[in-house]
Structures are given as C-alpha cells and as structure tokens.
Amino acid sequence: MVINVVGLTRNLLRHMPRLRAFAKAGKTASIGHVTPAVTCSVQATYLTGTTPREHGIVGNGWYDRDDCEIKFWKQSDKLVQRPRIWDIAKQRDPNFTCANLFWWYAMYSSADITVTPRPMYPADGRKLPDLWTNPPELRDRLQRQLGPFPLFKFWGPLAGIESTRWIARAALFVAHDYNPSLQLVYLPHLDYDLQRRGPESPHAHAAAEAADQVVGTLLEDCAARGARVIVLSEYGVEPVNKPVHLNRVLRENNLLSIRTELNREQLDAGASKAFAVADHQVAHIYVNDASELDRVEKLVRSTPGVADVYRGAAKAQASIDHRRAGDFVAVAERGAWFTYYFWLDDALAPDFARTVDIHRKPGYDPAELFLDPGKPLMKACVAWKLARKKLGFRSLLDVIPLDAALVKGSHGRPPATVEDGPVCMTNQPSLLACESLPATNVCGLILRHLFE
Numbered sequence: 001m002v003i004n005v006v007g008l009t010r011n012l013l014r015h016m017p018r019l020r021a022f023a024k025a026g027k028t029a030s031i032g033h034v035t036p037a038v039t040c041s042v043q044a045t046y047l048t049g050t051t052p053r054e055h056g057i058v059g060n061g062w063y064d065r066d067d068c069e070i071k072f073w074k075q076s077d078k079l080v081q082r083p084r085i086w087d088i089a090k091q092r093d094p095n096f097t098c099a100n101l102f103w104w105y106a107m108y109s110s111a112d113i114t115v116t117p118r119p120m121y122p123a124d125g126r127k128l129p130d131l132w133t134n135p136p137e138l139r140d141r142l143q144r145q146l147g148p149f150p151l152f153k154f155w156g157p158l159a160g161i162e163s164t165r166w167i168a169r170a171a172l173f174v175a176h177d178y179n180p181s182l183q184l185v186y187l188p189h190l191d192y193d194l195q196r197r198g199p200e201s202p203h204a205h206a207a208a209e210a211a212d213q214v215v216g217t218l219l220e221d222c223a224a225r226g227a228r229v230i231v232l233s234e235y236g237v238e239p240v241n242k243p244v245h246l247n248r249v250l251r252e253n254n255l256l257s258i259r260t261e262l263n264r265e266q267l268d269a270g271a272s273k274a275f276a277v278a279d280h281q282v283a284h285i286y287v288n289d290a291s292e293l294d295r296v297e298k299l300v301r302s303t304p305g306v307a308d309v310y311r312g313a314a315k316a317q318a319s320i321d322h323r324r325a326g327d328f329v330a331v332a333e334r335g336a337w338f339t340y341y342f343w344l345d346d347a348l349a350p351d352f353a354r355t356v357d358i359h360r361k362p363g364y365d366p367a368e369l370f371l372d373p374g375k376p377l378m379k380a381c382v383a384w385k386l387a388r389k390k391l392g393f394r395s396l397l398d399v400i401p402l403d404a405a406l407v408k409g410s411h412g413r414p415p416a417t418v419e420d421g422p423v424c425m426t427n428q429p430s431l432l433a434c435e436s437l438p439a440t441n442v443c444g445l446i447l448r449h450l451f452e
Contacts, residue, residue: 001171001183001227001228001229001230002183002184002229002230002231002232002446003215003230003231004185004186004232004233005019005190005211005232005233006039006186006190007191007234007235007237008190008211008231008236008422009199009236009420009421010030010418010419011236011419012190012199012205015205015208015212017212018212018213018215018216018219019212019231022229022231025427026425026426026429026432027429027432028423028424028425029424029432029435029437030418030423030435030436031232031233031421031424031437031439032438033414034051034439035282035310035318035320035331036052036059036279036280036281036320036329036412037234037235037280037414037422038059038060038280038411038412040057040060040073040105041057041058041059041060042422042439043103043105043234044056044057044082044104045439045442046232046234046439046443047080047085047443048080049440049443050082050440051320051440052320052325053316053319053320053322054082054322055081055082056322056324057105058284058320058322058324059277059279059282060072060073060364061073061074061277061364062277062325063269063275063277063284063324063326065286065323069269070277070362072361072362072363072364073104073358074105075104075106076107077105077106077109077110078108079105080105084109084111085098085182085447086098086109086182087110088443090110092447093451096181096182096450097112097113097178097180098111098113098180098181099112099115099174099183099184100113100115100184101114101115101116101171101184101185101186102115102116102188104186112180113133113134113138113178114133115131115132115138115142117132117151117154125395129148130148131143138174141173142173145173146173147166150166151163155358156356156369157356157368157369157370157399159188159192163188164187164188164189164210165214167186167187168185168214168217168218171183171185171218172217175221175225175227181450182446187215189207189210189211189214190204190237191237192207192369194207195409195410196369196370196406196407196409197408197409198239198240198408198409199237199409200239201408228426228427228449228450230424230426230449232422232424233424234422235411235412235415235421235422236411236415236421236422237410238335238411238413238415239335239408239409240281240335240336240337241335241405241408242305242336242337243338243339243404243405244306244337244338245338245339245341245404246276246278246283246285246300246306246330246338246339247267247275247341247342248342248343249303250274250299251342253299255272255273255274255275256272256273256274256275256342257269257271257273258342263348264348264349264351265349266350267362269286272288273288273289274287274296275362276300276338277326277340277362277363278338278339278363280337280364280410280412281331281332281336281337281410281411281412282330282332282412283326283329283330283332283363284325284326284328284329284330285309285326285327285329287326297328300328305332305333306330306331306332306333307331307332307333308330308331309329309331310329310330310331311328311329315329331412331413332413334413334416337366337410337412338363339363339365339404340361340362340363341353342362351396353365353400353402354372354398354399355396355398356397356400366407366410367400367401367402367403367406367407369407370401370406372400372401375399378399381399382397382399418436422439426445431445431452432445
C-alpha cells in the first residue's frame with residue numbers, strides 16, 4: 001500500500017505519533033523537487049518515473065492551444081503521456097493487480113480497481129456527490145457500505161477530516177475484498193488547514209494529529225496482513241502572505257482581452273496577447289502574439305513577488321519544456337503565490353469567482369477553502385441556499401471571498417529546507433538505501449517493494 005499523505009513533511013511528524021513510530025521502525029528519505037510541485041504533476045512523476053517534459057502533466061491545469069480554453073482538474077488517464085506503474089508492473093507479472101483510490105487521472109486507465117470523485121451535474125444547476133469506479137458496481141457497493149462520498153468535505157469551505165476518513169475506510173474495503181498487489185491511497189486532509197492557516201499554525205498541527213489517527217488505522221491493518229507500506233507526500237506547504245495578480249499586471253499593460261457578459265467580466269484567453277494560468281506558486285504565461293514575448297517576459301520578471309521566469313533553456317533545465325507548458329513559467333518568491341484574478345473591480349468579477357467551481361476558473365483558487373467573512377450569517381445563508389436547491393430552485397452558492405490575503409499557505413516552488421519538503425517512509429528499510437530520493441525514482445522504489 002502506498003499512502004499519499006498530502007502536505008506531509010518531517011516538521012509535521014512532531015505532531016503525528018503513529019507516523020513517527022512508523023518512520024523510526026523503518027527508513028525515511030526526502031523526495032526531490034518537481035516543477036511545479038502541485039498534485040497532478042507530482043503524482044504523474046511518481047507513477048511514471050518521468051518528468052513533466054515526458055508525461056505532459058505540467059500542472060493541475062493548462063491552456064489547450066487547440067481549442068483555446070484553460071482546463072483544470074480533468075480526469076482522463078489519456079492525458080498522461082507515459083505508461084504508469086500498473087502498466088509497467090503488468091509487463092513483469094501478468095497476475096499483478098492495482099487499486100487506485102483517488103490518485104488523479106484515474107478514469108479509463110488500465111488499473112484493475114479505481115475509485116475517484118465524479119459529481120453529478122443535473123440540468124437544474126445542482127452538484128451532487130458521486131463517484132466513478134471500476135468495476136462499475138463498486139460505486140454502489142462502497143456507498144451502501146460507507147454512505148455517500150462526502151464531496152463537500154473533500155474540497156471547499158467545509159473541507160475536513162470526513163473525506164479522508166471515508167477514503168481510508170474505502171481503502172480497507174478494497175484491500176479486504178479485492179486484495180490487489182498494489183494499492184494507491186490519497187489522503188487529502190493536511191492540505192486544507194495548511195493552506196487556510198499556514199503550516200505553523202495550531203490549526204495545521206491539529207490537522208496533522210487528525211490525519212495521523214486515520215493513517216494509523218491503515219498502518220495497523222497493513223501490519224496485520226503483512227503488507228509492505230510506503231507513506232509519502234507530494235510537497236510541503238510554506239507560509240505565504242503575498243498574493244500576486246499576474247493577470248491584472250498583463251491587463252494593465254493592454255495584453256489581456258476581456259469579454260463582458262451579463263455585466264460580468266470574463267477572461268478571453270484566445271483573444272488575449274498574453275495571459276497567466278496560475279497554479280499555487282507557479283504560473284504558466286502563454287503569449288499568443290509572438291511579437292510581445294520579450295515585453296511580457298520583462299513585465300513578469302519585474303512584478304513584485306516573482307522570483308524567476310523560466311524561458312527556453314531554463315524551462316528545459318526545469319524539465320517542463322512540454323508543448324502544454326506556457327511560453328514562460330513564473331515561480332513566486334518565498335512567501336508569495338499567484339492568483340488567477342483578472343478583474344480590476346470586484347463588482348465586475350465573474351459570478352463563478354464567488355463559488356466553488358474548480359473547472360470554470362482559469363486557474364487554481366485556494367480562496368474556495370473559505371466562507372466569505374465579510375457576509376453576516378454566512379452559515380445560515382448557505383443552509384438556506386442548499387435547502388432551495390434541494391427543492392429544485394436554482395440558487396447561486398456565492399459564498400467564496402475575493403480576498404486572496406486570507407490564504408496563509410501555498411506550494412509549488414522548491415522548499416526552503418529538507419524538513420519543509422516532501423518525504424518518503426517505508427517499513428522495508430533494505431529497499432530504501434538513500435537519504436534523498438529524486439522524484440522520478442519513486443516509481444522504481446514502488447516496483448522494488450512489489451518485486452524484490
């Protein structure tokens with residue numbers, strides 16, 4: 001079993017006694033940096049043993065140059081352009097089986113068992129919690145056994161430990177019912193309060209303790225079954241206090257194209273000379289007008305909060321020179337992060353900006369982890385709007401703030417220290433010989449646990 005505890009670092013182990021004991025009894029190594037250090041890119045690197053240059057996952061989302069749309073959090077396995085670990089392992093052993101629980105790009109893969117979130121979107125505007133599974137009947141079996149998947153506790157202002165507990169219980173169900181050769185388990189809980197409050201906050205420490213309890217149940221079950229276990233993370237979260245609005249900078253320099261629809265502004269990426277696709281502390285800068293390349297680079301480099309801009313050879317050195325990547329890749333300074341915001345007046349922000357809408361927004365939005373503190377009686381308002389939705393009335397759940405300063409944690413750039421970066425632990429110390437593991441070697445480490 002490979003347990004992905006998102007945001008886990010050596011520093012947080014101080015608050016996680018079960019994982020600390022697991023580490024002491026086995027072997028621990030640091031994992032090297034991936035550019036960008038975000039969920040989809042890191043997971044694809046771990047599972048293919050290649051970099052974003054080869055597997056093509058240059059972020060949690062990117063600009064599709066063919067249909068001129070920015071797309072985030074797509075789910076098809078076909079987007080990963082290199083074989084993943086279950087394909088590699090099946091070439092070694094035809095009897096090998098793999099269960100993938102919530103690692104990304106799960107749909108339509110050749111993994112034997114798959115569980116991934118897939119909400120339903122009825123025509124009346126509702127978003128209903130649901131799953132996509134393979135085999136298909138597993139979807140109903142899991143939700144009969146465990147209850148509906150708590151989608152609104154998986155992401156959004158209500159995100160909390162409930163979704164992590166549900167995934168862990170599903171992992172135990174799959175382990176005992178299917179007994180796969182390899183089981184991949186994604187546990188998201190640490191990510192929430194590390195981004196909301198920062199990794200040094202009491203909230204983050206409490207989240208670490210709660211996550212430790214859930215991981216402990218998996219470790220106990222694995223020990224009872226004699227399973228080999230790897231616990232790892234994708235990145236560490238660092239404290240931030242400086243949101244950087246690259247699209248506003250580009251707009252103020254007449255490089256961004258805006259459409260007005262129903263008195264709300266929309267970013268028109270295909271018509272823009274240049275725009276930014278923000279993803280935590282990394283942003284892809286796409287330049288549609290080649291004559292503006294040098295000016296755009298100069299503008300981005302001179303923006304306060306930008307540490308570096310990769311172009312040409314620098315992109316190649318960072319192993320992110322794939323056609324999906326931006327013409328430039330901007331990296332934030334320590335303590336800074338990139339917003340997707342493109343409007344100059346909050347009154348003109350698009351209606352989706354104040355909602356949880358991970359697919360419509362042209363960039364990642366950690367403000368979705370908050371209820372708007374500027375609106376009184378917000379929880380009562382949410383309850384009222386949800387009740388109206390259940391009765392069949394259309395209702396905009398506009399409860400997300402537009403204040404990027406609320407966000408206190410982010411990731412994507414290299415960590416400040418080894419203790420702040422991602423970590424890997426195993427109960428098979430002989431299979432982890434090094435103290436520091438390149439991210440591309442995680443795939444080989446898992447294969448050693450399977451076959452050696």
